[in-house]
Amino acid sequence: MSAYKTIECDIVDKDKLIEALNLLNLNPEIHEVEEFLFGYMGDQRKEKAHIIIRRKNINPYTGASNDIGFFFNGEKYNIVISEYDKKFNMDKRIIQAYVKVVLEESLAKNGFKIKVNIDDDLLRQKQLNDLDIVARKII
Amino acid sequence: MSKEVSLKISIDKNGKVVVTPENTEGTECLDLMKFLDKIPGLNITTTPTKDLEIKPQNASNQHLQQ
Numbered sequence: 560m561s562a563y564k565t566i567e568c569d570i571v572d573k574d575k576l577i578e579a580l581n582l583l584n585l586n587p588e589i590h591e592v593e594e595f596l597f598g599y600m601g602d603q604r605k606e607k608a609h610i611i612i613r614r615k616n617i618n619p620y621t622g623a624s625n626d627i628g629f630f631f632n633g634e635k636y637n638i639v640i641s642e643y644d645k646k647f648n649m650d651k652r653i654i655q656a657y658v659k660v661v662l663e664e665s666l667a668k669n670g671f672k673i674k675v676n677i678d679d680d681l682l683r684q685k686q687l688n689d690l691d692i693v694a695r696k697i698i
Numbered sequence: 699m700s701k702e703v704s705l706k707i708s709i710d711k712n713g714k715v716v717v718t719p720e721n722t723e724g725t726e727c728l729d730l731m732k733f734l735d736k737i738p739g740l741n742i743t744t745t746p747t748k749d750l751e752i753k754p755q756n757a758s759n760q761h762l763q764q
Contacts, residue, residue: 566715571739635739654713661737662707662715669733671705692707697700698722698730 568658570636575664576610576629579656584619584683585612596626596639606630606639620685621647648687655690656682666694703730715740 570576573589580587588594593607599614608628617624621644628639638650659675659682666673671694681688703722709715717734719727734742 565743565745566717566734567741567743568713568715569739569741648711651711651713655709655711658709658713658715658740661740662709665733665737666705687711689711690709692705692709694705694707695702696704696730697702698726 566658568654568661570629570638570654570657571634572661573610573631573636575660576636576657579653579660580610580612582656582660582679582682583652584616585653586616587612593628593630596628598625598641599623599643608639610636617644617649620649620652624649627653652687655687659690659692662692666692669696671696705731 577587577589588611590609590611593609594611596604596606596608596611597614598604604625606628608630610629610631612627614624614626617627624644624647625641627641627644627649629636630639638653640650644650663673663675674693674695676691676693677688682690701721704720706718706720707715708718717731719731722730728744731744734740
Protein backbone atom coordinates (compact mmCIF):
# COMPACT_ATOMS: atom_id res chain seq x y z
CA MET A 560 0.00 0.00 0.00
CA SER A 561 1.17 3.54 -0.60
CA ALA A 562 -0.78 6.76 -1.13
CA TYR A 563 -4.42 7.01 -0.36
CA LYS A 564 -6.78 9.60 -1.70
CA THR A 565 -9.53 11.64 -0.09
CA ILE A 566 -12.17 12.89 -2.49
CA GLU A 567 -14.72 15.69 -2.20
CA CYS A 568 -17.35 16.14 -4.84
CA ASP A 569 -18.97 18.85 -6.96
CA ILE A 570 -21.94 17.76 -9.06
CA VAL A 571 -20.97 18.65 -12.64
CA ASP A 572 -22.33 15.82 -14.80
CA LYS A 573 -26.04 16.11 -15.62
CA ASP A 574 -26.44 12.54 -16.92
CA LYS A 575 -24.69 11.05 -13.89
CA LEU A 576 -26.80 13.17 -11.56
CA ILE A 577 -29.99 11.94 -13.23
CA GLU A 578 -28.72 8.35 -13.03
CA ALA A 579 -27.95 8.77 -9.32
CA LEU A 580 -31.40 10.25 -8.62
CA ASN A 581 -33.09 7.40 -10.49
CA LEU A 582 -30.97 4.93 -8.53
CA LEU A 583 -32.62 6.34 -5.39
CA ASN A 584 -36.10 6.18 -7.04
CA LEU A 585 -36.38 9.98 -6.86
CA ASN A 586 -37.74 10.39 -10.43
CA PRO A 587 -36.22 13.79 -11.29
CA GLU A 588 -37.86 16.35 -13.58
CA ILE A 589 -35.42 17.88 -16.06
CA HIS A 590 -36.00 21.46 -17.28
CA GLU A 591 -34.11 23.52 -19.85
CA VAL A 592 -35.33 26.67 -18.11
CA GLU A 593 -35.39 26.63 -14.32
CA GLU A 594 -38.76 26.08 -12.62
CA PHE A 595 -40.15 26.90 -9.19
CA LEU A 596 -39.89 24.53 -6.24
CA PHE A 597 -42.89 23.78 -4.01
CA GLY A 598 -43.04 23.31 -0.26
CA TYR A 599 -44.59 20.43 1.68
CA MET A 600 -47.95 22.27 1.83
CA GLY A 601 -47.99 22.72 -1.94
CA ASP A 602 -46.96 26.37 -1.65
CA GLN A 603 -44.77 27.77 -4.41
CA ARG A 604 -41.35 28.84 -3.15
CA LYS A 605 -39.19 31.59 -4.59
CA GLU A 606 -36.36 29.15 -5.36
CA LYS A 607 -35.98 27.70 -8.84
CA ALA A 608 -33.95 24.83 -10.29
CA HIS A 609 -33.16 23.01 -13.54
CA ILE A 610 -33.50 19.51 -12.11
CA ILE A 611 -36.25 19.00 -9.55
CA ILE A 612 -37.26 16.14 -7.29
CA ARG A 613 -40.88 16.59 -6.30
CA ARG A 614 -41.66 16.15 -2.62
CA LYS A 615 -43.91 13.09 -3.10
CA ASN A 616 -40.84 11.18 -4.32
CA ILE A 617 -38.75 12.24 -1.30
CA ASN A 618 -41.42 11.52 1.30
CA PRO A 619 -40.60 7.77 1.51
CA TYR A 620 -37.23 8.84 2.98
CA THR A 621 -38.38 11.74 5.14
CA GLY A 622 -42.13 11.86 5.72
CA ALA A 623 -43.06 15.44 4.75
CA SER A 624 -40.51 16.85 2.34
CA ASN A 625 -40.26 19.99 0.30
CA ASP A 626 -39.10 19.80 -3.33
CA ILE A 627 -35.33 19.49 -3.78
CA GLY A 628 -33.71 21.23 -6.74
CA PHE A 629 -30.39 21.36 -8.59
CA PHE A 630 -29.58 24.74 -10.06
CA PHE A 631 -26.94 24.76 -12.80
CA ASN A 632 -24.74 27.86 -12.53
CA GLY A 633 -22.83 27.19 -15.75
CA GLU A 634 -20.13 25.13 -14.04
CA LYS A 635 -21.80 22.88 -11.53
CA TYR A 636 -25.13 22.03 -9.93
CA ASN A 637 -25.93 23.62 -6.58
CA ILE A 638 -28.36 21.70 -4.39
CA VAL A 639 -31.38 23.72 -3.33
CA ILE A 640 -32.66 21.93 -0.26
CA SER A 641 -34.73 22.79 2.79
CA GLU A 642 -33.43 22.56 6.35
CA TYR A 643 -35.98 19.80 6.94
CA ASP A 644 -34.65 17.60 4.15
CA LYS A 645 -31.06 18.44 5.08
CA LYS A 646 -31.81 17.17 8.58
CA PHE A 647 -32.69 13.83 6.97
CA ASN A 648 -29.34 13.89 5.08
CA MET A 649 -31.00 13.95 1.67
CA ASP A 650 -28.13 16.03 0.27
CA LYS A 651 -25.56 13.53 1.57
CA ARG A 652 -27.59 10.59 0.26
CA ILE A 653 -27.71 12.14 -3.22
CA ILE A 654 -24.00 13.03 -3.23
CA GLN A 655 -23.15 9.48 -2.13
CA ALA A 656 -25.20 8.01 -4.98
CA TYR A 657 -23.67 10.48 -7.46
CA VAL A 658 -20.12 9.61 -6.40
CA LYS A 659 -20.98 5.90 -6.67
CA VAL A 660 -22.27 6.31 -10.24
CA VAL A 661 -19.29 8.45 -11.30
CA LEU A 662 -16.66 6.20 -9.72
CA GLU A 663 -18.19 2.95 -10.95
CA GLU A 664 -18.16 4.15 -14.55
CA SER A 665 -14.64 5.45 -14.32
CA LEU A 666 -13.35 2.27 -12.65
CA ALA A 667 -14.97 0.09 -15.33
CA LYS A 668 -13.49 2.26 -18.10
CA ASN A 669 -10.07 1.74 -16.55
CA GLY A 670 -10.38 -2.04 -16.53
CA PHE A 671 -11.37 -2.63 -12.90
CA LYS A 672 -13.85 -5.27 -11.83
CA ILE A 673 -16.11 -3.91 -9.12
CA LYS A 674 -17.81 -5.32 -6.04
CA VAL A 675 -20.05 -3.14 -3.87
CA ASN A 676 -20.82 -4.06 -0.25
CA ILE A 677 -24.52 -3.17 -0.45
CA ASP A 678 -26.99 -3.62 -3.27
CA ASP A 679 -29.12 -0.88 -4.79
CA ASP A 680 -32.17 -1.84 -2.68
CA LEU A 681 -30.21 -1.08 0.49
CA LEU A 682 -29.25 2.31 -0.94
CA ARG A 683 -32.96 3.09 -1.06
CA GLN A 684 -33.55 2.25 2.61
CA LYS A 685 -34.50 5.04 4.99
CA GLN A 686 -31.29 4.59 6.94
CA LEU A 687 -28.23 5.97 5.19
CA ASN A 688 -25.40 3.45 5.01
CA ASP A 689 -21.67 3.69 4.37
CA LEU A 690 -20.78 2.38 0.94
CA ASP A 691 -17.68 0.32 0.18
CA ILE A 692 -16.47 -0.53 -3.30
CA VAL A 693 -13.65 -2.98 -3.96
CA ALA A 694 -12.17 -2.61 -7.44
CA ARG A 695 -9.73 -5.26 -8.71
CA LYS A 696 -7.50 -5.36 -11.75
CA ILE A 697 -4.63 -7.48 -13.07
CA ILE A 698 -1.61 -5.40 -14.07
CA MET B 699 4.92 -11.03 -13.99
CA SER B 700 1.31 -9.97 -13.66
CA LYS B 701 -0.39 -9.45 -10.31
CA GLU B 702 -3.77 -8.43 -8.95
CA VAL B 703 -4.09 -4.99 -7.41
CA SER B 704 -7.12 -3.50 -5.77
CA LEU B 705 -8.58 -0.17 -4.70
CA LYS B 706 -10.77 -0.11 -1.61
CA ILE B 707 -13.12 2.82 -1.90
CA SER B 708 -15.33 3.90 0.95
CA ILE B 709 -18.04 6.53 0.55
CA ASP B 710 -19.24 7.48 4.01
CA LYS B 711 -22.57 8.96 5.09
CA ASN B 712 -21.18 12.47 4.63
CA GLY B 713 -20.27 11.74 1.01
CA LYS B 714 -16.57 11.70 1.89
CA VAL B 715 -14.61 9.25 -0.25
CA VAL B 716 -11.37 7.56 0.74
CA VAL B 717 -9.49 5.38 -1.73
CA THR B 718 -6.94 2.92 -0.34
CA PRO B 719 -4.79 0.89 -2.73
CA GLU B 720 -3.67 -2.66 -1.96
CA ASN B 721 -0.81 -4.78 -3.28
CA THR B 722 0.76 -1.82 -5.00
CA GLU B 723 3.13 0.92 -3.89
CA GLY B 724 5.29 3.81 -4.96
CA THR B 725 4.98 5.22 -8.47
CA GLU B 726 3.07 2.14 -9.66
CA CYS B 727 0.38 2.97 -7.13
CA LEU B 728 0.27 6.63 -8.12
CA ASP B 729 0.01 5.67 -11.80
CA LEU B 730 -2.78 3.22 -10.99
CA MET B 731 -4.84 5.93 -9.31
CA LYS B 732 -4.03 8.72 -11.79
CA PHE B 733 -7.37 8.29 -13.55
CA LEU B 734 -9.16 9.48 -10.41
CA ASP B 735 -7.61 12.95 -10.83
CA LYS B 736 -9.20 13.24 -14.26
CA ILE B 737 -12.81 12.71 -13.13
CA PRO B 738 -14.59 16.08 -13.39
CA GLY B 739 -16.08 17.36 -10.15
CA LEU B 740 -14.13 15.12 -7.80
CA ASN B 741 -11.69 17.09 -5.68
CA ILE B 742 -9.01 14.64 -4.68
CA THR B 743 -6.33 14.89 -2.01
CA THR B 744 -3.50 12.36 -2.10
CA THR B 745 -1.93 11.42 1.21
CA PRO B 746 1.42 9.67 0.83
CA THR B 747 2.18 6.80 3.17
CA LYS B 748 5.58 5.65 4.38
CA ASP B 749 6.97 4.23 1.15
CA LEU B 750 6.42 7.55 -0.62
CA GLU B 751 7.98 9.75 2.06
CA ILE B 752 11.03 11.61 0.78
CA LYS B 753 14.19 10.71 2.60
CA PRO B 754 16.20 13.70 3.88
CA GLN B 755 18.99 14.65 1.43
CA ASN B 756 21.73 14.72 4.07
CA ALA B 757 21.09 11.05 4.81
CA SER B 758 22.56 10.04 1.44
CA ASN B 759 25.35 12.61 1.82
CA GLN B 760 26.34 11.08 5.15
CA HIS B 761 26.53 7.72 3.47
CA LEU B 762 28.93 9.10 0.83
CA GLN B 763 31.17 10.71 3.43
CA GLN B 764 31.68 7.51 5.37
